[in-house]
Amino acid sequence: MTTDITTAHSTIAGVDTHTDTHTVAAVTATGQHLATETFPATRTGYTHLTEFLSNHGVCTVGVEGTNSYGAGLTRHLIDRGYPVVEVLRPTRSIRRRDGISDPVDALAAARQVLTGEGLSTPKDSTGPVESLRALHIARKQLVSTTAKLITTIKSLLVTAPDDIRVRYSTMTNHRMINALVACRPSLDLIDPRNGVLTSLKILATTYRALRKQVDELETRIAALVAVINPHVSNIVGCGPIVVADLIISIGGNPERIHSEAALAHLCGAAPLPASSGRTNRHRLNRGGGRRANSALYRIAVVRMRCDQRTKDYVARRTAEGLSKKEIIRCLKRAIVREIYRVICTKRSTPQPRDLHRGELKELRIAKHLTQAVVADSLGCAPARISDIETGKRPLMELASAYEKFLESA
Structure with a gap:
């Protein structure tokens, strides 16, 4: 991932990025400081920063945090034709020696581009992978929230009245959630039993709603992954x-x-x-x-x-x-x-023969084999055999092994 930068007779710029402002420093090919200026992290600020680069004849820009605070600026600079490389944040020893400030960090970023060490090409954040990242973050957060909800429910059951604890604590999570959603506590909250049941019902209802959203996000993620690269699955x-x-x-x-x-x-x-x-x-x-x-x-x-x-x-x-x-x-x-x-390199895995998935299912049934038996023989889950037969997932290697197994069975 190291990027080679040709800097002879060129001006280099480094940018220290933050939430509200970006500080840019320009240096010559020999590392001599030319100018430093701070711009707001807005569309207008990006335009003024680009004018600053143009005025100083900058040919390459090193940006800290191209996939975080500097994402918007990175997209803007690439659209304007500037080569952008990502630079590492200065080490602790350097920061202790040179101090911490936006101009100092911007100058260090520019000089790091000159050294050619620790540079990398920024990720492209303008395509479907960026959508995938957003969906993945949302799903991860919802999964974390549902886990906390389950923990809270079980914590409440520990100190709940005996009849409530005995009834729900022995159930599996799925049965417990459904039972709590269906329960009907009284509105008399003076009784602790009703207060506990009401709280458990609200938590369980929230949990089930979030799980539905998690499943929906996973479906969308799977569809997007198939579009980006159908061979990875x-x-x-x-x-x-x-x-x-x-x-x-x-x-x-x-x-x-x-x-x-x-x-x-x-x-x-x-x-x-x-x-x-x-x-x-x-x-x-x-x-x-x-x-x-x-x-x-x-x-x-x-x-x-x-x-x-x-x-x-x-x-x-x-x-x-x-x-x-x-x-x-x-x-x-x-x-x-x-x-x-x-x-x-976007090379696919070995492809199986052109056999329709419906034919695989028909051949399996004709040989009086169940999905469980086939899955056990191939060392996979029965759900993967179902995925192959329905065409839900293009599991080419497993599909090829499935065909060979049916032919020899």
């Missing part, structure tokens, strides 16, 4: 939410990830050298995006449970003396290779 272990995590982390311009190693670093799945003197070793990369790393972990866990190739690999590596954590690290790096091929 073919990767074993990739559901729509996991795929959304990966696509959002990579961005709407996956070509900015120039290699598998760069993607591995982005996902925090690349080993880093930690050798010194007589010590020759590597350590786990603690950097990278936590969202992408979490997605890789979930894919690895699903494969360890359902994919036969992964099961064989885990057994072999376990016999070699590796721990479960070490095996998962190896699996993450292997999964990155597959993710890079499908998302960044």
Whole structure:
């Protein structure tokens, strides 16, 4: 993800971005400070900032936070034809040495562009991936809220009157929510029993409404993922939410990830050298995006449970003396290779024969096989077999294995 910048005979600008203002500093190709000015973070401010860049002959702009406070400015500059690179926030040691102020940070950003170190291409925030990011944030927040609601309901049941506690605390979450929504507490709130039931009913009703919205968002996310890259769902272990995590982390311009190693670093799945003197070793990369790393972990866990190739690999590596954590690290790096091929180079996974999904179902029924039996033989969930037969998800690798299984059954 490192970006090479040619700065000979050029003027460079760095921008320190904030909620209300953006401070820009211009420097020469040798790092000499030319000018610094602050502009409001508005459309008019963006226009004046662009005029400042034009007046000083700026050819490249380094912006802090291109995907946060500087997102609007980044879009504006790219639309005006300015090459924009993302610069890292100064380290603590530098900030302690040089102090903290908007002009100082803007000047440091400009000089970082000159060094060519720690630069990256900003994510594209003008396409469908930005819509996917917004939907994903909304779903994540609603899921978090529903989890807190369940916790609150169970906390209230701990101190509730005995008859209420005995009746609802032994139920599963789904049954408990439905029962509480259907209950009819009295309006006499002087009685603590009615006060508790009323509170539980309101919490349960809110929970069920939010869960419906979560399901609706997940449906929209799945549809949008299919539009952005229909081949990602073919990767074993990739559901729509996991795929959304990966696509959002990579961005709407996956070509900015120039290699598998760069993607591995982005996902925090690349080993880093930690050798010194007589010590020759590597350590786990603690950097990278936590969202992408979490997605890789979930894919690895699903494969360890359902994919036969992964099961064989885990057994072999376990016999070699590796721990479960070490095996998962190896699996993450292997999964990155597959993710890079499908998302960044936009190559599809192997395609099955052109067989209609309805024919698969008819052939399965003709052989007196249930979805559960087929799923058990292929090491997947019965729901995935249903997805293939209905065409809900294009699981090409699994569909190909399904066809071969039916032909040999």
